[in-house]
């Protein structure tokens with residue numbers, strides 16, 4: 494079977510998922526490179542593979558690990574950024590950056606995110622309908638939030654948006670454009686680090702400059718600059734994609750939207766349910782198997798195998814979620830795997846949640862009559878590098 498699987502429509506999951514989960518939870522697949530890998534689709538198996546120390550992401554650098562594509566498309570995995578963070582020690586970097594995402598800080602961010610979303614909605618209203626929710630809200634907002642977190646001034650936000658677009662669209666830009674973007678971004682971030690060193694503020698870069706690890710070592714200047722790019726790459730397209738999916742799935746069935754209009758206390762659980770329900774398969778997360786490992790469905794993952802963990806397929810597993818194919822906006826508990834699991838699970842998940850909840854609140858307040866301007870079947874996905882977001886989401890109000 495070739496992987497990735499295709500979905501029949503933008504808001505529908507691949508037809509193969511139920512059958513795979515039921516009869517072939519550990520499936521042999523061929524990746525676009527021609528390399529063989531093992532696809533996991535059951536909740537228990539995916540959860541274990543993502544978090545068990547016998548499997549790792551670092552192992553994917555081994556020569557016998559499967560590659561997604563034959564040509565190494567992405568300079569991001571071999572960019573100065575990646576090298577700087579590896580030199581820093583990814584675990585150490587994670588511990589230092591992770592301290593930023595406290596509940597207190599996330600609460601304090603809400604009014605700022607709200608103000609940014611309100612302004613974007615103002616511009617969209619001025620533009621008039623039908624408008625593209627991706628261009629007007631879902632794509633810019635997460636970049637603005639990351640800029641705010643890094644301490645980048647408002648005047649530079651659009652430059653960040655363009656850089657991010659270049660980093661994420663490997664096929665749309667030439668190698669020279671890509672190189673120039675990496676160079677300009679690196680130079681900008683180094684300047685920002687110098688500036689924060691002179692005049693620290695209440696932002697992540699200033700905090701990281703002042704921070705030391707358990708051994709008293711500070712983060713290198715190169716890694717400080719690379720942190721900006723890493724967070725932009727990890728937190729932009731993903732969040733933009735989920736804000737778009739959220740609006741799409743909630744509007745595709747008007748009852749869902751109406752239910753939220755009547756009861757805003759459902760916003761939190763609705764966001765979790767959107768994360769679980771995300772119909773599009775995406776690629777999933779790869780892991781390399783270092784030691785033979787038995788997964789809960791009973792199969793053995795042999796040493797040397799590359800596994801593809803389909804979190805989206807696992808999130809529809811009826812063994813883990815009652816009424817798994819239905820959206821239940823009040824679902825609790827909801828231990829979905831959209832942010833992964835284990836030591837590499839999403840570092841920015843408190844921020845992603847805060848953004849999604851805040852945007853949903855703003856949309857319900859400002860645009861209660863929001864609706865899709867096209868039939869759900871007409872929505873199209875764009876093959877992204879990290880996620881596969883909707884190309885555009887035409888809306889009216």
Ligand code: HEM
Pocket residue numbers: 543550587639723724725727728729731732735778779831832833834836837838839840841842844845
């Ligand atoms: C809805 C939005 C998001 C989704 C669905 C998402 C999903 C994920 C997933 C599945 C992983 C795990 C990768 C793995 O297991 O190999 C991950 C890692 C990561 N995410 Fe997110 N993410 C989102 C938003 C963000 C945001 C807003 C940030 C920060 C600004 C962020 C920062 C990171 C970082 C730094 C990692 C790497 C953690 C590590 O390797 O230790 N993410 N994300």
